[in-house]
Amino acid sequence: MAADGDRKPAKKLNLKENYALLTRGLGWEPSYQKKEDIFRTVDFEGVKIHDWDKWEDPFRLTMDAYWKYQGEKERKLYAIIDAFQQNNGQFNVTDVRYVQALKVFLNGIVGLEYASHRGFNILGRELPGVGPRIAAQMQAIDELRHATTQIHAISHYNRYFEGMAEFPHQFDRVWYLSIPKSFFEDAVASGPFEFIVAISFAFEYVLTNLAFMPWMSGAAFNGDMSTVSFGFSAQSDEARHMTLGIEVIKFLLEQDPANVPLVQKWIDKWFWRGYRLLALLATMMDYMLPKRVMSWSEAWTIYYEENGGALFSDLARYGIKPPKYADVTVKEKHRVSHEMWSVFYTVRDALGFPIWLPSKEEMDWFSEKYPETFDRYYRPRFEYWRELEDKGTPFRSSTLPKLCQVCQWPCLYTEPDDASEFVHRQGEYQGEIFHFCSDGCSDIFHDEPEKYVHAWMPVHQIYQGNCFKEGVDPSAADFNPMAAALDYMGIKPGVDGGSMRDHVDAQRWESWTARPANMHEGAITDAVRKTT
Amino acid sequence: MSYQLTIEPLGQTLEIEDEQTILDAALRAGIWLPHACCHGLCATCKVQVREGEVDHGEASPFALMDFEREEGKTLACCARPQSDVVIEADIDEEPDAEVIPVRDFEGTVTRVESLTPTIKAVFIRLDEPMHFQAGQYVNLSIPVPGGTITRAFSLANPPSSGNEVELNIRIVPGGAGTGWIHESLGAGQRLSVAGPYGRFFVRKSARQPMLFMAGGSGLSSPRSMIVDLLEGNSQQPITLVYGQRSRNELYYHEQFLELAGRYPNFRYVPALSHEPEGSDWEGYRGFVHEAARACFDGDFRGHKAYLCGPPLMIDACITALMQGRLYERDIYNEKFISAADAQQAKSPLFRNI
Numbered sequence: 001m002a003a004d005g006d007r008k009p010a011k012k013l014n015l016k017e018n019y020a021l022l023t024r025g026l027g028w029e030p031s032y033q034k035k036e037d038i039f040r041t042v043d044f045e046g047v048k049i050h051d052w053d054k055w056e057d058p059f060r061l062t063m064d065a066y067w068k069y070q071g072e073k074e075r076k077l078y079a080i081i082d083a084f085q086q087n088n089g090q091f092n093v094t095d096v097r098y099v100q101a102l103k104v105f106l107n108g109i110v111g112l113e114y115a116s117h118r119g120f121n122i123l124g125r126e127l128p129g130v131g132p133r134i135a136a137q138m139q140a141i142d143e144l145r146h147a148t149t150q151i152h153a154i155s156h157y158n159r160y161f162e163g164m165a166e167f168p169h170q171f172d173r174v175w176y177l178s179i180p181k182s183f184f185e186d187a188v189a190s191g192p193f194e195f196i197v198a199i200s201f202a203f204e205y206v207l208t209n210l211a212f213m214p215w216m217s218g219a220a221f222n223g224d225m226s227t228v229s230f231g232f233s234a235q236s237d238e239a240r241h242m243t244l245g246i247e248v249i250k251f252l253l254e255q256d257p258a259n260v261p262l263v264q265k266w267i268d269k270w271f272w273r274g275y276r277l278l279a280l281l282a283t284m285m286d287y288m289l290p291k292r293v294m295s296w297s298e299a300w301t302i303y304y305e306e307n308g309g310a311l312f313s314d315l316a317r318y319g320i321k322p323p324k325y326a327d328v329t330v331k332e333k334h335r336v337s338h339e340m341w342s343v344f345y346t347v348r349d350a351l352g353f354p355i356w357l358p359s360k361e362e363m364d365w366f367s368e369k370y371p372e373t374f375d376r377y378y379r380p381r382f383e384y385w386r387e388l389e390d391k392g393t394p395f396r397s398s399t400l401p402k403l404c405q406v407c408q409w410p411c412l413y414t415e416p417d418d419a420s421e422f423v424h425r426q427g428e429y430q431g432e433i434f435h436f437c438s439d440g441c442s443d444i445f446h447d448e449p450e451k452y453v454h455a456w457m458p459v460h461q462i463y464q465g466n467c468f469k470e471g472v473d474p475s476a477a478d479f480n481p482m483a484a485a486l487d488y489m490g491i492k493p494g495v496d497g498g499s500m501r502d503h504v505d506a507q508r509w510e511s512w513t514a515r516p517a518n519m520h521e522g523a524i525t526d527a528v529r530k531t532t
Numbered sequence: 533m534s535y536q537l538t539i540e541p542l543g544q545t546l547e548i549e550d551e552q553t554i555l556d557a558a559l560r561a562g563i564w565l566p567h568a569c570c571h572g573l574c575a576t577c578k579v580q581v582r583e584g585e586v587d588h589g590e591a592s593p594f595a596l597m598d599f600e601r602e603e604g605k606t607l608a609c610c611a612r613p614q615s616d617v618v619i620e621a622d623i624d625e626e627p628d629a630e631v632i633p634v635r636d637f638e639g640t641v642t643r644v645e646s647l648t649p650t651i652k653a654v655f656i657r658l659d660e661p662m663h664f665q666a667g668q669y670v671n672l673s674i675p676v677p678g679g680t681i682t683r684a685f686s687l688a689n690p691p692s693s694g695n696e697v698e699l700n701i702r703i704v705p706g707g708a709g710t711g712w713i714h715e716s717l718g719a720g721q722r723l724s725v726a727g728p729y730g731r732f733f734v735r736k737s738a739r740q741p742m743l744f745m746a747g748g749s750g751l752s753s754p755r756s757m758i759v760d761l762l763e764g765n766s767q768q769p770i771t772l773v774y775g776q777r778s779r780n781e782l783y784y785h786e787q788f789l790e791l792a793g794r795y796p797n798f799r800y801v802p803a804l805s806h807e808p809e810g811s812d813w814e815g816y817r818g819f820v821h822e823a824a825r826a827c828f829d830g831d832f833r834g835h836k837a838y839l840c841g842p843p844l845m846i847d848a849c850i851t852a853l854m855q856g857r858l859y860e861r862d863i864y865n866e867k868f869i870s871a872a873d874a875q876q877a878k879s880p881l882f883r884n885i
Contacts, residue, residue: 014541015580015622060622072597232573232594239574246880254859311879317854 019060027130039128045191048256052129055251058243059135066138069236070145077149077233084226085156094222094290096161096509096517097500100353101288102227103163105215106154107352108180108280111171113147115184119195126192132251135244136196142237153230160512161505163352166490173467173489174352175400175458179408182455183277187270189451194266196248202270202323205245206311208238209303210278218284221291253318260319269447271323272440276407279336283344286337286366287358290519295369300333325440331416334370338378343412345385346397349497350486356500357386359520377419394499400459404437405452406444411437429453535613539563540582540620543631548613554579554586555608558621562731564883565621570609572596577608584617627737630665632728637662639697641721647700647783651749652714653688654699656723661695666734666760667753667838669866670727672699674709683709686840686866687728688752690759697725700783702749732838732866734761740836740862741768743828745849747775747820747841753866754840755784762795771799773827775820775845777806779813801827820845821852832858839865850885860885 013021030038042049061069083089093099120140127133151167158164171177187198216231252259282296304326312322341358348355358366363382366374388395401410415421425436429449436442445452461467465474468484486493500506501524506517511527518524537548537557548557555577558565568576575595581604588596589610596607608621639658647653662670669686689698703714734742734757742761744754751774758772776782782802792800803816803823816823820841824832832853839849846865853863863885 014625015620016624068599069597072599073594076593229594232592235569235573236575236592236595239568239576242568243576243880250859250881254857257857307879311881314879314881317851319855 015060019057019062022062023130027133035128039126041126041192042128045193045262046258047191047193047252047262048258049129050255052131054254055129055131056247057131057135058247059138059240061138061240063138066141070141073233073236074145074149077229078152080229081153081156081226084229089224089226090157090160091513092223095515095519096505097288097290097356098222098224099157099161099505099509100500101218101284102154102157102224103161103353104280104284104288106150106164107167107170107174108177110147110150110154110167111177112180112184113143113150115181115188116199117141117143117147119184119188119199122188123192123196132196132244132248135240139200139237139241139244142241146234146237149230149233153226156226160508162492162503163496163505170352170490174491175350175462175489178456178458179280180277182408183273186273186451193252193262196244197252197263197266198270198273200241200245201249202245202267203274204238204241205249206271206304206308207274207278208242209307210299211281212238217293218289221293222289249315253315253320264320265447267320268324269444272325272438272444273407275329276409276437276441279340279409282337283340287341287362292365296337297333297369300329305330324443325438328416328438328440332413334373335377335414335419338366338370338374339412339414342378342381343401343410346395347401347410348499349396349493350400350482350491351497352491353496354498354500354503354505356518356521357382357389359518361520373419389499400462402435403457403459404441405434405455405457406441407437408455408457409437411435413437535584536616537613538583538616538618539565539623540618541625542623542629545633548617550613552612553589553609554606554611554613554617554619558608563623565608565623567609568880572607572610575607578605579608579611579622580604580620581606581611582618582620585614586611586617587614626731626735628733628735629731630733632663632665632668634726634729635662636724636726638722638724639695641717641719641723642696643719644717648781650781651700651702651783654701654713654717656697656699656725658695658697658725662697662725662728664691664728666691666756667732667866668728668730669732669753670697670699670725670729673724673726674712675723676708676712681709682726684729686730686750686752687756690756690763692760692763698752700749700752730866732840732864733757734838735836735864736761736766738836739768740834742770743824743832743835743837744770744772744774745820745824745837745839745841745845746772747845750841750845751784752840754838757838758791758798762791762798767797769797769799770795771801771827773801773803773820773824775803775805775823775841778804779807779811799827819848821848824849825852825856828856830856832856835862837863839863 036043117140120136120143123136124133124140127136154164171181187195190198212231212235216228216235219227219231249263252263285292285296285299312320344351345355345357363374363379367379385395401412403409404411411422411424413423415423423438425439425442427434427436427442427446432453434445434453436445458467462485467488468474469488472484473479474481483493491497495504500518507525509515509517510523510525514528516523516528534547534549536545537554538545539558542563544563546557546561548554555565555567555570565579566576568574572589572591573595578596578600586606588601588606589612591607591610596605608619637658637660639656642655642657645653664687667686669684671682671684673680673682685699685701687697688700689696701710701713704710732753744758746754754772758770761770772788774788782804785802788800788802792798801816801823803818803820804813805817805819807813807817816826833856835858837853837858839846850863860882865885
């Protein structure tokens with residue numbers, strides 16, 4: 001020791017140097033295979049990358065540390081879910097309408113987490129740079145974890161309520177669930193750079209806050225601590241995913257000027273695709289949460305117009321413009337949730353969850369939050385529908401809706417400058433006519449028609465006879481095509497959809513909790529009346 | 533009460549109140565730490581506590597794990613000091629940054645010169661020399677009637693000028709401090725300054741060509757940096773694009789002409805934006821970013837750029853540089869980030885510019 005007494009201690013490594021040494025040599029140059037044979041899709045889209053080392057790894061997370069973090073998150077989350085279950089937490093939520101929102105989550109959104117897991121696995125294989133490849137691999141595992149924990153957090157409700165038991169089956173078959181499913185399949189079927197711009201930037205970065213709003217704050221407001229805990233456990237992963245989105249966009253734009261128009265095209269496309277997907281959340285925020293957090297219009301103002309505005313003013317320095325049709329989203333923010341709930345109401349017999357008309361208290365809230373549109377366009381409609389319900393002749397639509405070839409929503413949206421006129425756009429490709437809900441979706445189709453003509457359109461498939469179970473005989477005398485199609489989707493007529501007033505969830509809720517199924521409307525069964 | 537907060541790997545020490553978060557103290561001192569949600573949920577601002585005690589505050593158990601608390605990690609956005617604290621944050625080390633403790637200096641004004649109708653040069657002989665990096669600034673205590681106020685001014689002289697420091701001060705219409713300097717300050721006045729402050733300095737170890745862009749009263753730091761480089765025999769190409777509205781505001785023009793004649797690696801590009809038509813000005817007419825674009829043919833790749841001037845000029849210059857494919861990692865400007873900035877809608881695309 002004495003001999004070393006004069007030696008200066010080595011300079012302590014900082015976090016960046018430490019990480020560089022920990023991970024050096026983990027990415028290697030191939031020696032007996034050509035790089036282009038290993039990374040087969042990296043040149044497919046025309047993106048030019050000159051120096052993968054310019055990628056700044058924003059996380060500096062080793063796999064060892066990653067497992068440790070995620071392990072502890074899981075432990076804590078499941079402790080809370082256990083406590084929630086032991087305390088019958090499912091009965092402490094505001095009312096049974098909140099449970100319907102959870103059904104939409106489980107049936108429509110959990111499948112997206114799994115699709116995202118697949119997409120990031122592909123990126124983890126296809127990106128030649130070590131930094132983004134590791135980030136994609138970690139995100140692939142995150143997404144799988146999110147899907148699993150969401151299923152666990154929500155599945156407890158499945159023991160008490162209808163409509164959640166068949167969620168993977170329904171994700172593949174139910175007509176309106178083709179909307180989220182086709183969104184992610186479009187992304188996964190793109191090249192690697194389009195996928196990462198679509199999901200990491202346009203969706204995770206630009207739009208994800210809007211998904212957290214109704215879900216995590218909404219769950220907290222409505223007493224669902226199980227879903228809130230899932231939200232906390234996911235949010236620390238989301239911060240990593242959002243940072244990845246920002247790094248990706250900077251990296252692509254700085255690498256080569258030829259990348260700028262490609263990135264712009266993908267931002268335009270995926271902003272619009274993501275926005276259309278979020279219309280589902282708009283409806284849930286405004287109509288399905290018994291206690292509301294804020295209106296969709298307010299959320300869009302804060303999270304897109306203000307935060308997105310700051311982002312796109314910075315991106316302007318790279319020559320990137322705000323997404324095409326962003327102005328349309330601002331016009332639609334006063335309408336979209338009302339238009340969609342109206343369509344859900346009219347097709348309620350073909351849904352996996354029951355529907356209700358907004359109460360007087362809720363309509364007054366809408367009048368306040370939507371002063372330009374609600375009283376003029378939607379209040380009279382809802383009041384008329386309630387009148388018909390009271391007369392015993394409720395309005396319902398008996399035909400299937402026309403779907404948009406790109407987003408797969410029913411063509412339910414109205415003209416950007418005229419809320420009384422439905423948007424009808426159509427285009428022709430190889431002699432066939434295709435319909436669109438908007439100019440945004442029409443543009444996307446016409447940029448890649450050969451991709452979207454392959455879309456699996458549920459309504460078309462039903463009419464073509466492709467949505468009946470094996471052994472069903474359409475020529476039988478008592479054949480009911482609607483019932484047969486619903487049976488194929490896993491929707492039980494008289495159990496799953498319909499009106500909340502008649503729904504089995506509502507009746508059970510009142511008999512188990514002695515509280516009204518709809519806190520704004522009063523009890524519908526004697527179970528509550530007796531005790532209050 | 534307040535404590536000392538030291539931020540590694542910068543080695544910089546600052547004051548922090550016991551009720552203040554580490555993130556707030558760092559941002560107010562102009563030190564950027566990674567952060568995002570600012571309320572303990574996202575874990576972007578996680579740092580290592582090397583010495584001292586902190587209160588983790590509202591940090592979420594999902595964002596700051598139990599094992600991390602045991603390892604001494606904390607979330608800067610929620611952590612408050614309970615003693616003097618040393619943290620290590622995930623920020624890049626700056627090999628060219630010197631850590632110079634801030635001190636108070638007393639001095640005597642030797643002369644006050646008019647540079648333009650609105651800018652005066654104040655020369656102060658300090659009782660002892662101040663060590664600083666070219667580009668840094670000082671806080672000047674100004675004895676106005678009714679008390680003392682402090683204002684920040686960049687040092688216009690190179691570090692080699694011994695005890696004498698030079699401050700170039702523009703009169704702010706209605707400004708108490710600059711008004712007193714312009715109207716009442718003269719030779720023989722005793723003044724005190726504190727410094728040096730700031731993290732605006734030349735990245736000499738990068739060994740790349742340098743582009744300085746200056747306008748308005750923002751010439752001080754670039755002038756100090758350029759003179760320091762040339763005196764130190766820098767062999768890198770150095771360009772100064774220097775803009776004013778008109779010829780009578782173009783102070784130190786002759787000095788730069790002289791330097792450009794003496795040093796072949798120094799190019800001087802003056803630009804006037806509002807010079808009257810038909811005057812004998814033969815240089816560039818237009819704004820700094822336009823002059824720079826013309827003189828580099830719109831391609832700034834391979835440079836280090838240092839910007840100093842009014843906010844609109846800085847903004848136009850950053851845009852021009854990025855359009856010319858020079859990005860944040862090579863662009864430097866003196867910027868103060870306050871906690872209020874962290875609250876407003878701001879994109880995380882850029883950190884320092």
